[in-house]
Amino acid sequence: MPTLFIIFGLRFHFYSNEHLPIHVHVRNSDGEASFEVDPVKLTSNKGIKKKDISLAEAIIEENKEIIIAKWHEYHGH
Numbered sequence: 001m002p003t004l005f006i007i008f009g010l011r012f013h014f015y016s017n018e019h020l021p022i023h024v025h026v027r028n029s030d031g032e033a034s035f036e037v038d039p040v041k042l043t044s045n046k047g048i049k050k051k052d053i054s055l056a057e058a059i060i061e062e063n064k065e066i067i068i069a070k071w072h073e074y075h076g077h
Contacts, residue, residue, distance in 0.1 A: 002074055004067060010056050012067070014074060022071045026056045035060050037067050 004012040004024065011027045022037045031047020033056065040061050045053060060067065 002070070004070055005063075007059055008055060010052060010059070012056075012059070014071065018071075018075055022068055024060060024067055026060075028052060037064055037071075040064065 001016060002014050004014070006012070009028050013025050013027070015025065023034050023043065024037060025032060025034045026048065028048060030049055030052070031045070033045040033048045033053060034043050035041060035057065036043055037060060040057055042053060042057065048056070
């Protein structure tokens with residue numbers, strides 16, 4: 001499970017057997033969520049508080065190009 005980065009207690013990662021569309025998982029002590037990356041869109045949330053979802057969404061938007069590049073590097077899609 002490759003971790004992209006950890007910011008403000010939010011861990012952004014992929015799973016090793018991912019599928020398209022390009023998406024990222026976000027985990028903290030409250031739970032886990034996933035977001036499509038382009039455009040940034042919340043696709044699931046299991047326990048993460050709204051303020052942390054908003055923060056994660058902003059971080060993904062700011063780092064979209066890095067996330068996409070890492071996806072292609074890791075998954076080869």
